[in-house]
Amino acid sequence: MIHQLVVEAPAKVNLTLDVKGKRDDGYHELETVMHQINLVDRLTITAIPEGIAISSDCADLPAGEMNLAYKAAQTILEEYPDRGGVSIHIEKNIPLGAGLAGGSTDAAAVLKGINALYKLNLSLPQLMTMGAKIGSDVPFCLQGGTALARGRGEILEPLSSHWQLHLLLVKPKFSVSTAEVYRRFDMGKVSNRPDTRAFLEGWHRCDMIGISRAMENVLETVTAALYQEIDEIKKRLIKLGALKALMSGSGPTVFGLFLDRAGAEQAWQAIQPCEEEIFLVTSYDGRKS
Numbered sequence: 001m002i003h004q005l006v007v008e009a010p011a012k013v014n015l016t017l018d019v020k021g022k023r024d025d026g027y028h029e030l031e032t033v034m035h036q037i038n039l040v041d042r043l044t045i046t047a048i049p050e051g052i053a054i055s056s057d058c059a060d061l062p063a064g065e066m067n068l069a070y071k072a073a074q075t076i077l078e079e080y081p082d083r084g085g086v087s088i089h090i091e092k093n094i095p096l097g098a099g100l101a102g103g104s105t106d107a108a109a110v111l112k113g114i115n116a117l118y119k120l121n122l123s124l125p126q127l128m129t130m131g132a133k134i135g136s137d138v139p140f141c142l143q144g145g146t147a148l149a150r151g152r153g154e155i156l157e158p159l160s161s162h163w164q165l166h167l168l169l170v171k172p173k174f175s176v177s178t179a180e181v182y183r184r185f186d187m188g189k190v191s192n193r194p195d196t197r198a199f200l201e202g203w204h205r206c207d208m209i210g211i212s213r214a215m216e217n218v219l220e221t222v223t224a225a226l227y228q229e230i231d232e233i234k235k236r237l238i239k240l241g242a243l244k245a246l247m248s249g250s251g252p253t254v255f256g257l258f259l260d261r262a263g264a265e266q267a268w269q270a271i272q273p274c275e276e277e278i279f280l281v282t283s284y285d286g287r288k289s
Contacts, residue, residue, distance in 0.1 A: 002047075002117055009041040009109035010284040011100040012140065013167065013248040013255050016194035017217040019185060027136070027152045028182055031196055033159070033203075034101075034137070035146045036284040037167060041106055042091040043069070045113035051085040052077070058092035071134050072107035076114050083118045086110075095277055097175025099249030101137045108141035128154075144284070148200065163206050164283045166264040168237065171253045171277040172229045181222045181250035189221045212244035212257055223251035230254060233276070240267035 012034045020029040052073045054063040064070060073086050088110060094102035111131055115122045122130075124142065131138030136153035146159040194216040202210025224230035224247065233254040234245035241263050242256030258264035261282070268280040 004044065004046040005113055005117055007043045007045060007109040007113040009043055009094075009105040009141070010036040010144070011039040011041075011094045011102060011105060011281075012036050012137070013100065013169075013253075014217060015146075015211070015246075016196055016199055016215055017219060017249065018194050018196065019187065019190075019218050021187070023152075028185070030150060030153050031194075032149050032153065033146065033194075033196070033199060034140050034149055034153075035161075035165065036141075036144050037165075037169075037281040038284045039094055039100070039169070039279050039281050040284070041094050041102065041109070043106060043109045043113060044089040044091075045110065045117055046087040046089075047117055048085045048087050053085075053087040054090070055088070056090040056092050058090070058096070060096055061090060061092055068103040068107040068135055068138075069110045072110040072131070072138075073114060075130055075134060076111055076120075080118065080120060083120075086114060086117070088113075095171045095175075095253070097177070098171050098253040099176070099178075099247065099251045100169075100253055101141055101249070104135045104137035105141040107131065107134050107138050111138075111142065146203075146283075148196070159200070159203055161283060166258045166261050167281050168240075168242070168256045168258065168264050168267050168271070169248075169253055169277075169279040169281060170233045170237070170255070170271070171279075172227065172233065173276065174227065174229075174252060176223055176226075176251050178250040181219055184222045184226075185219065186221070189225075190218045192216045193218060208243060208257075208259055215244050215246050215257070217247050217249075219250050220247050223247060227252060236271065237267065240270055242267065 015033040128139040148157040195214040199214035237245035237256030
C-alpha cells in the first residue's frame with residue numbers, strides 16, 4: 001500500500017458570477033463560470049494508524065475542525081473507520097480569505113488523496129456528493145477545469161478548456177468573509193450582471209474579446225462598496241492593458257484578463273512595486289493533480 005502521496009490543489013477564479021435569488025434553504029441561487037488556475041497548494045497526505053493531524057507552513061491556517069481539509073478527512077474516514085487515519089501537511093500558496101477557493105480546493109485534494117491512499121475506489125460522482133456536504137465549491141474543485149455552476153455551485157456543466165487564459169491576480173492586504181458578503185448582498189443594488197449566454201458563445205468560439213465583454217460579478221456591489229481598493233485595483237489593471245478586470249468570488253482578489261502571456265507579464269512587471277500580493281497565472285492544465 002502507498003503510505004504517502006502529494007496532491008496539488010489549484011485555486012479557481014469566477015469568470016462570471018450572478019446571484020439569481022435566495023433559496024428556501026438559506027443559500028443563494030448562483031450562476032457562475034469557474035475556472036482553475038495554476039496557483040496551487042500542495043498537500044502531503046500520509047497514512048497513520050488513527051486520527052487526523054493537520055500541519056502547514058502558514059501560521060494563520062487553522063489546524064482543527066475549522067479547516068475544510070480536516071472536515072474533508074473526517075467526512076470520508078467516518079465512512080471507512082477500519083482504514084486508519086491521516087496526517088496532512090499543507091504547503092499554502094493560495095492566500096486565505098481571497099475568493100479563490102483555497103479551503104475548498106484543499107478539501108477536494110484531501111478527498112482525492114485519501115481515496116487513492118486507502119484504495120477506496122470511490123468514483124468522481126461519489127466524491128463530489130461527499131464534497132457538496134463540505135462546501136459549495138468543493139464539487140467543482142474535484143471536477144476541475146472550467147464549468148458553469150448553478151444551484152449553490154454544486155450543479156456543474158463542464159466547459160471545454162481548449163485554450164489558456166492569461167491572468168494577473170492582485171490580492172489586497174485584507175480578507176473578507178464569504179458568509180458576510182452574501183448576508184449583505186442586496187439584489188436591488190445590482191446594475192451590471194454577467195451575460196452568461198454571450199459568455200458561453202464567446203467561450204466556445206475562443207473569442208477573448210467576446211467573453212471579456214460578458215464578464216461581471218454581482219458581489220462587487222458588496223465588497224467594492226466596503227473597500228474602495230477593489231475599484232482602484234480594477235482601474236489599475238485596465239490601465240495596464242487588461243481586457244477586463246473583475247473580482248473573484250466574494251473577493252477581495254481582483255484579476256485582470258489579458259490577450260496573451262506577453263501582455264500579462266508586462267503588466268506584472270509594472271505593478272510589482274506595490275503592497276498587495278500579486279500572482280501571474282494561467283489556466284491549470286491538471287497534469288499533476
